[in-house]
Amino acid sequence: MLYVSQLSKRFGKNEIFSDFNLTIPENKFIVLIGPSGCGKTTLFDVLTGVTPMEKGNILWKGLRVKNLEKRCAYMQQKDLLLPWLTLLENAVLPAEISGADLEKSKIKAESLFKRMGLAGYENFRPHEISGGMRQRCALIRTLMFPHDFILLDEPLSSLDAITRRRLQSLLLLLQTEFSKTLLMITHDIEEALLLADEIYLLSVQPMGIREKFILDSPKPRKFNDPLLLEIEEHVMDVLQGDISGDTGGETGGDKGYRWR
Amino acid sequence: MRANIFALILMFLVLGIWQMACGFFAIPDFILPAPYEIIMTAIIKAPVIFPNALVTGVEIISGIALALVFAIPFAMIMFAKPSIEKAVSPFLVASQAIPVFAIAPLLIVWLGYGIASKVLMAGIIIFFPILVSLLEGFKTCDHELRILFRLMGAGFWKSMRLLYWPWALPNFFAGLKVGVTVATIGAVIGEWVGAQQGLGYLMIQANARLNTNLVFASILWLTAMGLILWSFVGILEKKIINWKVKKEFLP
Ligand SMILES: Nc1ncnc2c1ncn2[C@@H]1O[C@H](COP(=O)(O)OP(=O)(O)OP(=O)(O)O)[C@@H](O)[C@H]1O
Ligand SMILES: [Mg+2]
Numbered sequence: 091m092l093y094v095s096q097l098s099k100r101f102g103k104n105e106i107f108s109d110f111n112l113t114i115p116e117n118k119f120i121v122l123i124g125p126s127g128c129g130k131t132t133l134f135d136v137l138t139g140v141t142p143m144e145k146g147n148i149l150w151k152g153l154r155v156k157n158l159e160k161r162c163a164y165m166q167q168k169d170l171l172l173p174w175l176t177l178l179e180n181a182v183l184p185a186e187i188s189g190a191d192l193e194k195s196k197i198k199a200e201s202l203f204k205r206m207g208l209a210g211y212e213n214f215r216p217h218e219i220s221g222g223m224r225q226r227c228a229l230i231r232t233l234m235f236p237h238d239f240i241l242l243d244e245p246l247s248s249l250d251a252i253t254r255r256r257l258q259s260l261l262l263l264l265q266t267e268f269s270k271t272l273l274m275i276t277h278d279i280e281e282a283l284l285l286a287d288e289i290y291l292l293s294v295q296p297m298g299i300r301e302k303f304i305l306d307s308p309k310p311r312k313f314n315d316p317l318l319l320e321i322e323e324h325v326m327d328v329l330q331g332d333i334s335g336d337t338g339g340e341t342g343g344d345k346g347y348r349w350r
Numbered sequence: 351m352r353a354n355i356f357a358l359i360l361m362f363l364v365l366g367i368w369q370m371a372c373g374f375f376a377i378p379d380f381i382l383p384a385p386y387e388i389i390m391t392a393i394i395k396a397p398v399i400f401p402n403a404l405v406t407g408v409e410i411i412s413g414i415a416l417a418l419v420f421a422i423p424f425a426m427i428m429f430a431k432p433s434i435e436k437a438v439s440p441f442l443v444a445s446q447a448i449p450v451f452a453i454a455p456l457l458i459v460w461l462g463y464g465i466a467s468k469v470l471m472a473g474i475i476i477f478f479p480i481l482v483s484l485l486e487g488f489k490t491c492d493h494e495l496r497i498l499f500r501l502m503g504a505g506f507w508k509s510m511r512l513l514y515w516p517w518a519l520p521n522f523f524a525g526l527k528v529g530v531t532v533a534t535i536g537a538v539i540g541e542w543v544g545a546q547q548g549l550g551y552l553m554i555q556a557n558a559r560l561n562t563n564l565v566f567a568s569i570l571w572l573t574a575m576g577l578i579l580w581s582f583v584g585i586l587e588k589k590i591i592n593w594k595v596k597k598e599f600l601p
Pocket of ligand 1: 106
């Protein structure tokens with residue numbers, strides 16, 4: 091569905107990534123994990139056309155395109171709710187702008203409010219609710235885009251553990267229910283293991299794919315699966331190595347451990 | 351609330367000193383009347399002042415309306431087409447260097463002694479502040495919100511209605527608040543130069559007869575009208591802008 095090759099992006103002299111390649115199959119849940127500041131958000135920004143890229147090819151459904159502007163839904167790291175609109179009005183904004191049937195969209199949005207635990211808050215303003223609630227509202231708005239490819243930049247990062255678990259199952263459900271393709275950034279390894287069909291572990295400076303895990307065990311998953319635990323431990327090891335700084339770009343691939 | 355009390359205390363202090371100074375130095379009324387005299391004149395002469403105040407009020411409000419009718423579309427056009435803004439703004443800025451007093455007699459010649467010349471005068475004076483504040487409001491709209499609208503594929507009118515206008519409203523009201531006070535000046539200058547009614551006309555007449563009491567009473571009425579208009583805009587602003595912009599939106 092999406093094939094990206096030789097993507098390059100720099101901010102001044104700071105090369106975020108060069109020659110980055112990625113393939114996203116249809117109806118899959120792909121998760122990106124990587125150290126903070128490695129360029130995940132920048133990748134999403136480049137893909138969606140928020141920031142221009144230096145060079146690269148984007149092949150979208152067989153078509154060469156400049157970027158995915160107006161072809162995908164993008165939930166940014168900031169919630170970007172409009173302060174002058176109520177939560178419900180914010181949620182149906184994509185429908186209002188694309189000129190879709192507002193009444194139908196409102197009904198759909200209201201059901202999502204219920205499922206996300208925001209029922210009763212439809213007529214609140216963004217400044218009257220908490221950060222976690224704003225994030226959920228932004229997620230609803232993203233799901234209201236009339237597109238089947240969705241980019242999520244840490245969509246559940248400011249939620250408490252229980253709400254997060256609930257929304258994770260909801261995301262899974264929605265993905266199959268509406269047959270969407272999801273590309274998600276997260277810092278939560280367990281979240282990645284529970285949801286993903288494929289996990290990409292990213293490296294820093296310049297950003298590249300360090301390892302790729304294909305998880306084909308059925309969902310919903312239980313976390314006591316030994317395979318998942320093993321992957322988690324491995325990913326933790328790699329990320330901790332990054333933080334303590336004992337892996338440069340050259341040695342990163344030669345740790346003697348490869349996932350099958 | 352506290353600030354209001356201080357303002358009141360300050361006002362009474364000034365008025366009190368003024369009142370006492372007039373009594374102490376025995377200043378004649380035609381030079382500087384005491385506050386008490388002015389207030390009494392403003393009340394007793396109300397039947398004379400009111401019809402004139404009504405005329406000036408109509409001129410001010412029509413002037414504001416006229417300025418809005420032109421400034422709003424103009425600001426939107428200049429925002430949508432930066433090339434037009436670039437071409438036009440030097441002339442707009444230059445026009446601000448022309449003192450309105452200078453064109454007042456011309457307007458009277460062109461439009462006559464009636465209310466039209468004063469409406470135009472008030473309108474011309476406040477057109478610029480309203481235009482500039484609104485345009486500035488549009489232009490300072492948050493970059494990330496603009497991107498969000500671009501990603502949603504929003505066209506010009508929907509972006510205007512859902513994003514730029516709400517964003518620019520605080521600026522717009524700030525401009526309008528300046529506008530309503532300045533519009534008063536425009537109308538009165540127009541009346542000074544040539545009119546048959548209005549507070550400015552009344553002041554000129556009273557001044558010629560050394561009726562300084564009436565001059566000050568007219569100023570008092572004018573001030574009150576300006577304050578009322580100003581608070582009306584303030585109330586309107588509070589009613590319309592019933593949201594808060596969180597600090598994460600600010601650059
Ligand atoms: N507008 C910008 N101008 C200059 N440098 C930038 C800009 N945006 C990001 N960067 C740099 O690009 C790098 C990657 O940033 P990015 O936001 O993509 O990281 P990230 O992987 O999303 O991190 P996090 O997990 O903390 O969200 C950072 O080192 C940052 O300093
Ligand atoms: Mg990020």
